[in-house]
Amino acid sequence: MTMPRPAAQAPIRRGPGTWLVPASLYALLILLIYGVFGFQLLSDGRSLLEVDGYMRLERVLQLHATGGWWDSTLHDSNAPFGEDQHWTRLLDVLLLLGAWALQPLTGSFSAALHWWGVAIAPLFHVALAFAGCWAMAPVVRRQGHLVLALLAQPTLWGYMMPGRPDHHGLLLLVAILALGVMVRTSRGEEGRGGLAVLSGGALGLGIWAAPEVLVAAAIANVVFGLGWLLGQRPGARFGAMHALAMTAVIALAIAVEYPPAAWSTIAYDKVSLPQLGCAMATLAAWAGLWLVEARLFSGPARTAVAVLVVGACGAGLLALFPQLAAGPLASVDSRLWDVWLAQVREMRPLLSYDDEGGKIILFLGPVAVAALGVALAIREKGLAGWCRSGEAAVALFAAVYVVLGLMQVRWTVYQGFALAQPIAGLVGLAERGIDRWRVSDALRSVARVGAIVLIVLGTDIASLVLQAGAQGLETQRMKGQLAACTxxxxxxxxxxxxxxxxxxxxxxxxxxxxxxxxxxxxxxxxxxxxxxxxxxxxxxxxxxxxxxxxxxxxxxxxxxxxxxxxxxxxxxxxxxxxxxxxxxxxxxxxxxxxxxxxxxxxxxxxxxxxxxxxxxxxxxxxxxx
Known part of the structure; x- marks a missing residue:
């Protein structure tokens, strides 16, 4: 079917009323869907869905019992020596506060902590519903389409299930808030500095929870930087405020996480001096650009200065922390790769799931649909109009995490919200094309439903069919037996x-x-x-x-x-x-x-x-x- 280009379209309405109601309905669906699983876990009293959750709660129980804030060693692991952990206190505090609030209802701190541990991931998902609908409001014509696309993103549901008291929801939340700021700055908005503080502060909190959020911070600075090179608002002052907020939060994190004698700790898998160095180098770069931007009017001049300033700051950062580019696992003992890490599913490349083609389609199918949505949006608006609309920032965010997801499956959780935007746009294009059909209203309605099912759920359905076909009844029975050891x-x-x-x-x-x-x-x-x-x-x-x-x-x-x-x-x-x-x-x-x-x-x-x-x-x- 050929999609005719409309001569003109009404501007996208972006007031709170346009996204609050769909976000609330999405949040309600989340709670209803997750409720059944949550009650099953609560009925046992000590069960969780995922292995990290047990250690997270045990860590909080130890903190509650001993009060050892700066003691990052879990004493009942790696017996008799104890296990030094790379997790930070940020999620611990959220778990503590929720458990203390529930303790009057349960009668004991441990029971309250378990209840809260079961519930916290779905509540992160609820927060994501509102953050995501706000973030995409400028680039989504109908929020209902966005909600439908989000409901079909498997990675979101998998990581936010009840009984997963982990930081994945928190990390995704701060990344999506930052993405919302990227979208708005791409459209020339500045928000009187509030958006800069929001993005920098949110990303600082994310880096506090886990250094992997540095990827989202890098994407944000690329988006802000491209806007600066093109002479668009907001300028370098916005970037400097963003970097200052991020620097302040990371400095606070170091002061909170370590005793004063350990503030000079260098760790690549936990917030410390290398992550603070990243924020300070970013701040230095933006401050340098701010000082000279009034004298730079041409694109080539801005590009030359940006390369010089950013290159100098980056070189200085890597000279101080040479392993930073290798990522959070830079200092991992090489012996662990052979005996353990190479077998961890989340660390494997997505395409290594060669015996589970249905799962590959489950992850990459929405990518293909979103790519079609991007192509048609560019065709409709033109490349320049598409970039100015803010949709290019969403596409860049999605593309980075799709590539990372191909290398390691754990990154796929970040792509869901970004992929939902072009998928929602594709649904809108299909509906507008169907509205021009000269057929009865009933047939037009059936066609709309069919288009939504095909675009939103088509790859999910194909994945399920392939997985079911690849596993005979005997294979399923054997696999069920081997999946024991609970x-x-x-x-x-x-x-x-x-x-x-x-x-x-x-x-x-x-x-x-x-x-x-x-x-x-x-x-x-x-x-x-x-x-x-x-x-x-x-x-x-x-x-x-x-x-x-x-x-x-x-x-x-x-x-x-x-x-x-x-x-x-x-x-x-x-x-x-x-x-x-x-x-x-x-x-x-x-x-x-x-x-x-x-x-x-x-x-x-x-x-x-x-x-x-x-x-x-x-x-x-x-x-x-």
């Missing part, structure tokens, strides 16, 4: 003192060596210490856990277990995929060791394939002897 099945046994026995060596808590992706749940749901966890700073814990499970020489495994005074060894088929000849494979295949005493597990744990052993150190005897 905390709810094993923790009742681990909390049974009569079964697991008492700690050895005078310890007050038992130490268990368990699969890394299960360990955070065990820390949270039991009173035990663990060894390996899926976090890059726990290098020794990860390497020692792999040494035990993959040992082909019992002496190597026993050396680790003895050194860490491990009381219990836990295995499960889904999480222990070690090769033939290793300790884990042998034990799961029915083998035994004289220095491991098997413990009888309840039926629920045995059904999932769990195996639990008491470690017999020198001087101890098996109860079966």
């Amino acid at each position: 905390p709810t099945a094993i923790t009742p046994a681990l909390n049974d003192a009569a079964l697991v026995g008492a700690p050895t060596g005078g310890d007050t808590k038992l130490t268990i060596l368990a699969p890394m992706n299960l360990s955070p749940a065990l820390v949270y749901r039991t009173d035990m210490r663990v060894i390996g966890t899926p976090y890059h700073r726990n290098v020794d814990g990860i390497l020692d856990t792999n040494t035990v499970y993959r040992a082909t020489d019992d002496a190597a495994a026993r050396a680790v277990l003895d050194r860490r005074r491990v009381d219990l060894l836990l295995l499960c088929p889904r999480m222990n995929g070690e090769a033939d000849g290793t300790l884990a494979h042998d034990l799961l295949s029915g083998g035994s060791r004289s220095w491991l005493a098997p413990l009888a597990l309840p039926p629920a744990a045995e059904k999932q394939g769990f195996r639990l052993y008491r470690v017999l150190h020198q001087g101890t005897r098996s109860s079966t002897e």
